[in-house]
Amino acid sequence: MTKQQANWSPYDNNGGTCVAIAGADYCVIAADTRMSTGYSILTRDYSKICKLADKCVMASSGFQADVKALQKVLSARHLIYQHQHNKQMSCPAMGQLLSNTLYYKRFFPYYSFNVLGGLDNEGKGCVYTYDAVGSYERVGYSSQGSGATLITPFLDNQLKSPSPLLLPAKDAVTPLSETEAIDLVKTCFASATERDIYTGDKLEIVVLNADGICREYMELRKD
Amino acid sequence: MFRNQYDTDVTTWSPAGRLFQVEYAMEAVKQGSAAIGLRSKSHVVLACVNKANSELSSHQKKIFKADDHIGVAIAGLTADGRVLSRYMRSECINYSYSYESPLPVGRLVVQLADKAQVCTQRSWKRPYGVGLLVAGLDESGAHLYYNCPSGNYFEYQAFAIGSRSQAAKTYLERRFENFMGSSRDDLLKDALFAIRETLQGERLTSSICTVAVVGVGEAFHILDQGTVQALIEAFEIAGEEAPASEPTAADQPASEPGVAADQGAPAEHDAAPMDI
Numbered sequence: 001m002t003k004q005q006a007n008w009s010p011y012d013n014n015g016g017t018c019v020a021i022a023g024a025d026y027c028v029i030a031a032d033t034r035m036s037t038g039y040s041i042l043t044r045d046y047s048k049i050c051k052l053a054d055k056c057v058m059a060s061s062g063f064q065a066d067v068k069a070l071q072k073v074l075s076a077r078h079l080i081y082q083h084q085h086n087k088q089m090s091c092p093a094m095g096q097l098l099s100n101t102l103y104y105k106r107f108f109p110y111y112s113f114n115v116l117g118g119l120d121n122e123g124k125g126c127v128y129t130y131d132a133v134g135s136y137e138r139v140g141y142s143s144q145g146s147g148a149t150l151i152t153p154f155l156d157n158q159l160k161s162p163s164p165l166l167l168p169a170k171d172a173v174t175p176l177s178e179t180e181a182i183d184l185v186k187t188c189f190a191s192a193t194e195r196d197i198y199t200g201d202k203l204e205i206v207v208l209n210a211d212g213i214c215r216e217y218m219e220l221r222k223d
Numbered sequence: 224m225f226r227n228q229y230d231t232d233v234t235t236w237s238p239a240g241r242l243f244q245v246e247y248a249m250e251a252v253k254q255g256s257a258a259i260g261l262r263s264k265s266h267v268v269l270a271c272v273n274k275a276n277s278e279l280s281s282h283q284k285k286i287f288k289a290d291d292h293i294g295v296a297i298a299g300l301t302a303d304g305r306v307l308s309r310y311m312r313s314e315c316i317n318y319s320y321s322y323e324s325p326l327p328v329g330r331l332v333v334q335l336a337d338k339a340q341v342c343t344q345r346s347w348k349r350p351y352g353v354g355l356l357v358a359g360l361d362e363s364g365a366h367l368y369y370n371c372p373s374g375n376y377f378e379y380q381a382f383a384i385g386s387r388s389q390a391a392k393t394y395l396e397r398r399f400e401n402f403m404g405s406s407r408d409d410l411l412k413d414a415l416f417a418i419r420e421t422l423q424g425e426r427l428t429s430s431i432c433t434v435a436v437v438g439v440g441e442a443f444h445i446l447d448q449g450t451v452q453a454l455i456e457a458f459e460i461a462g463e464e465a466p467a468s469e470p471t472a473a474d475q476p477a478s479e480p481g482v483a484a485d486q487g488a489p490a491e492h493d494a495a496p497m498d499i
Contacts, residue, residue: 076316083288083312 011063011111012037015198016048017147018059019188020117021159021181022125022140022173026209029117030185031059032147032193032220034201044201044222051213053078056091056118057206058098061145062132063111070110073101091118095128095136102134109133113144118208125173125208140172147192147199154188178207186218193220234346244350245343248372251352255298257388257421258285260356261381261395261414262367263405266438267358269296270414272385272421273431286435286445290315292325293359294435294443298385299372300352307335307351328359332368332376340374354384360437383417390420407438412458415451427455 015036020029031048034041049059050071058074060067077097081089089097095116102110109132116128116136129142141159143151159174174181185205193200203218229235230243237243258271273282286296287308295311297304314334318326335355342348355370369384370376380399383391394417402410414434419427429451437443446454 072320076320079316080312083309 010108011066013062013111013146014042014064015146016061017143017145017151017189017192017196017199018048018061018113018115019143019151019155019185020059020115020127020129020141021155021176021185022117022127023176023178023181024125024173025119025123026178026181026207027057027117027119027125027127028178028181028185028205028207029057029059029115030189030203030205031061031145032189032199032201032203034199035064036198039197041201047204049204049206050075051206052089052094052116053091053118054088055208056089056094056116057208057213058094058114058116059144060112060114062113066110067112070101070112070114074098077101090121091116091126091128092120092138094118095126095138098128098130099134099136102130102132106133113148115142115144117206119210123210138172140174143188145199147189147196150192150196151188154191155184158184178209182207182216189218189220232346233343233348233350242343242373245373248350248352249354252299252354252372252384253386253388255301255353255385256283256285257383257385257391257418258296258298258354258356259381259383259388259391259395259414259417259421260296260358260367260369260379261399261402261410261417262358262365262379263402263407263410265365266405266407266410266436266441267360267365267367268407268410268414268434268436269294269356269358270418270432270434271296271298272418273433286433287311288435288443288445289331289357289359290319290325291442292361292437293328293331293357294437295358296356296435298354298356298388303351303353304355307338307353307355310338311335311357325361327361327363328357328366328368329361329363331359332357332370335370336374336376339370339372342372343374356382356384358435358437358443360439365438381413381417383421385421387421387423390423391417394420407436407441408454411436411454415455415458428452429455 016032016034018031033045035043035046048061051057052074078089114130118126120126126138127142128136128138130136141155189203200220201222203220205216207214229237233244256272256274260269269286271285275282283301288294289311295308315326339351342350350372357368359366367379368376369379369382380402381395418432429448434451435445
């Protein structure tokens with residue numbers, strides 16, 4: 001008597017890749033705009049990036065229905081926070097809220113692999129990276145999604161801070177300038193697009209700095 | 224209204240068919256400091272008089288933002304008002320979450336009215352002691368509603384509640400027919416004049432009143448003190464002159480108070496986005 005297997009899954013993987021890089025006074029968050037299912041493309045023009053607060057932007061890959069639901073929950077919680085505290089949520093606060101929200105569904109998780117990017121309370125760039133159930137860490141850069149295995153080693157090579165065992169502890173944010181970081185992100189995606197079938201079409205880049213938020217796009221290979 | 228044997232319980236009718244506890248709750252509204260609202264086709268303005276307990280304390284928060292398109296001014300037991308505005312905010316958020324669109328104002332006031340009615344028919348509850356002027360914008364236009372503790376609600380072109388509101392109502396009654404076509408600045412001017420009516424001679428400055436606006440293309444926000452003072456001066460409302468005297472044409476161009484108001488809404492250190 002073999003164990004019964006499910007003939008239906010509540011989850012699907014819509015593919016895609018997200019990257020975030022923290023700078024001294026800026027943060028770059030980027031994601032491709034391809035949404036797939038199986039070996040098919042659903043759309044070439046779907047944004048995986050969501051602005052949660054003035055200084056906090058989230059990019060998520062995975063199951064986009066769960067991503068959308070997660071974005072809605074966080075936006076509603078942010079409104080409540082604003083009513084109660086008379087101010088916008090800081091990026092670290094939103095980081096904790098996201099972790100708690102994800103763990104809340106520990107036993108039926110959001111199939112969502114997130115990177116949160118923004119400016120911390122001192123105006124420095126910050127990036128938080130998550131797993132599907134809310135384990136998170138502040139890092140200098142991160143990548144999630146189908147192309148992450150291709151991008152992360154490259155970012156390690158370009159950006160990796162000295163070992164945490166070295167003293168004095170060194171800041172993880174990159175010394176690169178904003179334009180250099182954006183260029184690096186474009187290079188990452190151009191390479192990932194070559195080998196990952198779920199990454200491509202268009203790249204959406206969001207940059208957060210003291211002046212506010214700006215968005216740019218770059219075409220990627222469509223095959 | 225005198226004390227009698229039918230007024231102990233909200234669930235006791237009087238022989239004349241009145242619920243005295245509900246009527247007493249409406250008296251509480253009349254004790255609060257004045258709040259007025261007026262609307263045109265595209266904008267709604269709420270204004271209220273700030274009364275502090277003493278010179279040392281800060282004044283009561285009387286205007287609350289419920290959502291980008293709805294705000295409320297209260298008069299009466301401000302604690303009850305605070306709780307109800309929290310309910311309104313929660314309803315707005317839940318509706319937006321489910322329907323990805325703003326809660327129509329008429330729906331919100333019905334929900335508020337039903338909530339108030341419950342308290343008039345439970346022996347273990349008491350009616351809310353606060354009157355709400357709900358100002359909002361939705362697909363069907365600009366609206367101003369008054370919700371009272373009895374659970375009734377009415378839509379108004381302009382209304383005033385709280386102490387000495389009759390003076391403001393008289394002022395508004397003379398002019399309300401023109402409000403539909405008023406510009407945003409005209410509405411603000413009339414609101415400030417109406418507030419001045421309730422002050423009975425006291426000098427009108429921005430430190431004793433609060434003004435909030437919502438309109439087409441303009442999210443609900445409370446004007447900061449500087450903007451309000453500038454409006455008072457521009458319309459020459461401050462002094463003790465007779466209300467009949469028309470203010471001289473505003474020296475500042477009409478766009479300026481509008482621009483200043485927009486700058487007042489985003490995060491300033493003292494005028495926080497959702498505050499007062």
